[in-house]
Amino acid sequence: MALFRFTRASRSLLRPSLTSSPPILSSSQSSSTSIANPHFSNRVTGISHLIPNYENSLDHFKISKENLFLLPNFRPGIAWISTSSGVAGSPSKSDQQRNSNTSSDSKNAVGVPSWIEVYLPRGIQPYAKLARLDKPIGTWLLAWPCMWSITLAATPGHLPDFKMMALFGCGALLLRGAGCTINDLLDRDIDTKVERTKLRPVASGLLTPFQGIGFLGFQLLLGLGILLQLNNYSRVLGASSLLLVFSYPLMKRFTFWPQAYLGLTFNWGALLGWSAIKGSLDPAIVFPLYFSGVLWTLVYDTIYAHQDKEDDMKVGVKSTALRFGDLTKQWTAGFGIACISSLALSGLNADIGWPYYAFLTAASGQLAWQIWTVNLACRADCNRKFVSNKWFGALVFSGILFGRVFS
Incomplete structure (x- = not known):
């Protein structure tokens, strides 16, 4: 019998799940519920430290009815939230099928607190999000060509x-963060639409443009410290990339x-x-490597x-997705x-060993898989295939590593 004894705290946590219709509140109901039920209010504000600017952001975090079918997978300590609104009720099978097969699943996507909200002080969180520290895929995509070379x-x-x-890995993290900061500063009016x-921090007002510029200067200063540790040829070559970094966010307008x-x-x-190791460039080896990365991107x-x-069509910005349309694949x-x-x-041209070509064959299969299986009408699947490119980069790197060791 002792095995089935619950504490008062345990029963209070289980009580909502025993009702036939869980009490799902919209933002318009939250204030009245807090007054009528102070205990509920205290429990809600207990997680406020996980959300930046919590008091002014309640309208951004609402539980949608389309996501209720995920509640059986709920784990204590993880808050399932969505940027869409909804009412209480259990979704039908057709609703669940629609969520998984249409582009609306991304708009009603369930989010969980990232490590930024859990571990970093509230004042630092907007800056970490501005640098996309919670989304490392961009750093991987920037770092892999460096590692290849x-x-x-x-x-x-x-x-x-x-x-x-290791030096280039830190540089990729800083330069990617600086690029995201520049992008958010220049696109803040577009991002709101x-x-x-x-x-995003600047678009939503969590950070002012001035704060963003200050943070950009901090990142570039750290990046300069890394660049100065390279040879003179690489310093000039690395500094010249800043022209591309600052002008890229404007390209979608033209x-x-x-x-x-x-x-x-x-x-x-x-x-x-390559230049950091050799002190110069070998066009026959480096240029094909560079252009392969451009094509991969x-x-x-x-x-x-x-x-x-x-959204791009509504706002009036351009992309290859709009240019290619149904011919994207x-x-x-x-x-x-x-x-x-x-x-x-x-x-x-580098006279690399045979393992390189074996891994390159595997990388070809990974690239073919993501191109032909991606559902371009499903935002979530597009994102999954995009994130999978870290494995393509890893396969090419492994091929170069083993090919060079066994040359």
């Missing part, structure tokens, strides 16, 4: 310079090819990594851009083939 520049039969790789970006411009920016490390960022295509397949061909050419 550094490893390719290693002496045959030897491991790459791990100290240089796009569902996926309207709650051209349907901002993804190509992003590729030129994000893969600059393919040039910089055209694949993953076109898929990513399909998340925002409806054919275009991205062509970019993928050209990307793998450029990687093969770079490896051939």
Whole structure:
């Protein structure tokens, strides 16, 4: 019998789940409920420390009825929230099917507190979100071309310079954060009109533009400290990339090819990594590697851009997702083939060992999988395929590493 004894605290947590219709509150009901039930109010405000600017942000966090079917998977300590509103009730099977197969699933996506909200002080949280520290995929995509280049520049039969790789890893984190800060400052008026970006720190007002500029200066200062540890050739080459970083956010206003411009920016490390080891560039090896990264970016960022295509049309900005439309898979397949061909050419000119081509074959399969299986009408699936590109980068890196060691 002792096994079935519950404490008062346990019963209070279980009581809502025993009712036939869970009490789901909209923002318009929250204030009246708090007055009528002080105990409920105290329990809600108990999680306020997890949400920046909680008192002024209640309208942004509402539980939708489409997400109720996820409650059986609820774990204590994790708050399921959504940016859409809804009323109490259990969704039908058709509702659940619609959520998983249409683009509306991203607008009603369930969110959980990230490590930023859980572990960082409230005053630092907006800056961490501005740098996208809770979304490391951007740092991976920026770092992989650097790692490819550094490893390719290693002496045959030897491991790459791990100290240089660590240095470039920190640089990728800082430069990606600086790029996101510049993007949010220049796009703050556009971000407020796009569902996926309207709650970003600058667009939502959590940070002022002046605070964003100050944070940008801090990141660039740290990045300068890393750049100064490289040789003179690499310092000039690295500093020249800032022109691309600052101008990229403007490209979507003028051209349907901002993804190509992003590729030129994000893969600059393919040039910089080689020069940091060798002190110069070998065009026959480095240029094919660089252009393979640009083509890779055209694949993953076109898929990513399909998340925002409806909002982009309303706002009036451009992207390859809008340019290609229903032919997106054919275009991205062509970019993928050209990307793998450029990687093969770079490896051939570098006289790399056979394991490189074995891993390159596996990377080709990963790229083909994401292109042909992505559901371009589903925002969540577009994001999943976009995030999977960290594994493509890892496969290419593994091929270069083993190919160089066994050269």
